[in-house]
Amino acid sequence: MAILYIETNFPLCIAKGQxxxxxxxxxxxxxxxxxxxxxxxxxxxxxIKYQERRTREFLNTFDSFLDDASRDATSAEAQxxxxxxxxxxxxxxxxxxxxxxxxxxxxxxxxxxxxxxPLSAGSAGATIQTPRLDxxxxxxxxxxxxxxxxxxxxxxxxxxxxxSADFDANDAARPALKDAGVKFLTDARSASGWLGAQP
Numbered sequence: 753m754a755i756l757y758i759e760t761n762f763p764l765c766i767a768k769g770q771x772x773x774x775x776x777x778x779x780x781x782x783x784x785x786x787x788x789x790x791x792x793x794x795x796x797x798x799x800i801k802y803q804e805r806r807t808r809e810f811l812n813t814f815d816s817f818l819d820d821a822s823r824d825a826t827s828a829e830a831q832x833x834x835x836x837x838x839x840x841x842x843x844x845x846x847x848x849x850x851x852x853x854x855x856x857x858x859x860x861x862x863x864x865x866x867x868x869x870p871l872s873a874g875s876a877g878a879t880i881q882t883p884r885l886d887x888x889x890x891x892x893x894x895x896x897x898x899x900x901x902x903x904x905x906x907x908x909x910x911x912x913x914x915x916s917a918d919f920d921a922n923d924a925a926r927p928a929l930k931d932a933g934v935k936f937l938t939d940a941r942s943a944s945g946w947l948g949a950q951p
Contacts, residue, residue, distance in 0.1 A: 754950040755867075755904060756785055756943055757897045757911040757934065759890075760792040763862065764799060765914060765940075767855035773940035778861050781947065786866040789896035793859060793868075795889055800852050807848045811841050875899045884924035890915070894925055901932035908950050910935040912943045 765771040766778075778786075814837045821837070824830035862868075875895035885891040901909050911934050913919050920926055920936045929936060937943045 753904075753906070754785055754908045754947060755787050755901070755910075756781070756947060757901070757909065758786055758788050758792075758866075759893050759897075759911075759913050759915070759919075760795040760799070761914045762788070762912060762940075763792075763796050763855055763858040766858040767796075767851045769854075771914070771940050773944065774858075777940040777944050778858070778865065780944070781865065783865045784867055785947065786862070787869055787897075787900060788862055788866050789869045789871070789893045791871055791889065791892055791896065795893075796855060796859060800855055803848060803851065807844055811844050814841055869896050869900050871896060872899060884928060885918055885922060887918060890918050894919065894928070897934070898928055898932050901929075901934050905933065907933075909933050910937050910943065910946050912937045912940065914938060 762774060766774045818834055818837050821830040821834035871892070875892065875898075878895040878899070879888065879892045883891045884894060897911060901907075909932070911919065911929060913936070916936070916938050918925065919929070920938075926936070935946065937946055
């Protein structure tokens with residue numbers, strides 16, 4: 753039995769087009785092999801709301817430049833600038849819609865094929881009493897994964913995350929994952945190779 757743990761970074765990489773092999777991995781992994789803490793769904797949905805607000809604030813800064821360019825009746829450059837700003841505003845809004853649609857699709861696929869790891873009193877308590885990571889959400893994700901991994905000592909286990917700075921380079925997280933028998937992987941291609949090597 754093989755278990756591939758993932759975290760919020762995985763569906764966000766799909767949503768933002770940052771790992772072209774991630775969709776391929778979802779298409780070819782057997783159901784129940786991928787495991788993701790349930791808290792990652794909440795974090796991913798919160799990220800989209802944050803991005804909506806951030807994009808809206810950024811695009812709103814275009815208004816004063818658009819007004820100024822519109823009032824310039826003699827400069828061809830002003831009209832070109834105005835056109836580019838309008839196109840950028842449309843493209844920015846469209847890209848945000850694309851990210852949201854891809855994220856929802858990735859999360860829906862994970863609901864169908866992944867084992868969703870619940871937050872337990874033990875993993876929540878571990879985060880509160882002995883945090884390993886500075887970011888509390890990442891620490892909670894790590895605690896949920898470690899609890900599950902320690903409850904499945906005989907399984908081959910790996911953890912796929914592009915967030916190596918927190919999960920792999922951290923002096924508290926790295927040995928905890930190793931002690932739980934979890935190999936750290938940084939991209940979907942490596943994860944596919946790891947899964948292919950399992951009996």
